[in-house]
Amino acid sequence: MNSNELGRRIKEARLAKKLTQAEVVGDFITRNMLSQIESGAALPSVKTLQYLSRVLEVPMSQLMPEEEASPEGDGSADYLELRAQYLKGAYSRVTQAPDIPGYADEQNALRARSYLALASAADSSDIAALQQAAEYAKKAAQLSEGGIFANSSVRSEAMLLLNRLAGQLSDYYKSMIDSELSGASIGGD
Secondary structure, three states: OOHHHHHHHHHHHHHHOOOOHHHHHOOOOOHHHHHHHHHOOOOOOHHHHHHHHHHHOOOHHHHOOOOOOOOOOOOHHHHHHHHHHHHHOOHHHHHHOOOOOOOHHHHHHHHHHHHHHHHHOOOOOOHHHHHHHHHHHHHHHHHOOOOOOOOHHHHHHHHHHHHHHHHHHHHHHHHHHHHHHHHHHHHHO
16 A cells, blocks of 8 residues: 555545544544654554544545555455454354455454354354364464454453363263273173
8 A cells, every 4th residue: 555645645635624633633543643644654554544534534445545566455455354254244254264465463363253253153962063163262262362463352262162162072072982881891791
C-alpha cells in the first residue's frame, strides 16, 4: 500500500469535513499518529483505518489507494474477508485459509479462536470426533500463545477443553480394555 497516497486521501477527507486532527482522533489514536499517517510516514492498522473511515464518513475503499506494484495488494482485503468468515462461523474455512502476507498475527488469532470453536462443537459420542477435537484444542492453545494478539484466555479455555477431552478419551480406551479383559476371562475359563 502506498502510504503517501493513503495519507493524502485521509487528509483530504478530513479537510472536506472541515475537521481538525484533534477532532478526528478523539480517544482512539493520538494526534501525532494521525499527523504521521497523513504525511505518509506511518501506515494505519486495519482497525485504525476502519475507525478513520467511520469518523470521516467515507468508505474504506475510498481511502485505500490502488495497488500499483503488487497485483496481490497488501492483504487487507483478504484479512477482512477472513474475519468476515470467522464472524459467520465458517471456522473450517478460517483454519484452512492460505497465509496472508503481513497479517500473520491477526490470522493466527482468528485461527486460534476458530480451532477452539471447532473443538468445542465436537460430537462427544463419536471417538473420531473427540480425537479431532483434541487436536483442534491443542492447535488453538499453540496459536493463542504467539504474536501481538496472544490471548491467555483462549489458551486457558483450550487447555481446559483439552483436559476434558483427554478424560473422555481415557474413559473410552479404558472401557475398551476392560471389555477386552472381561471377554478374555470369559473365553479363557
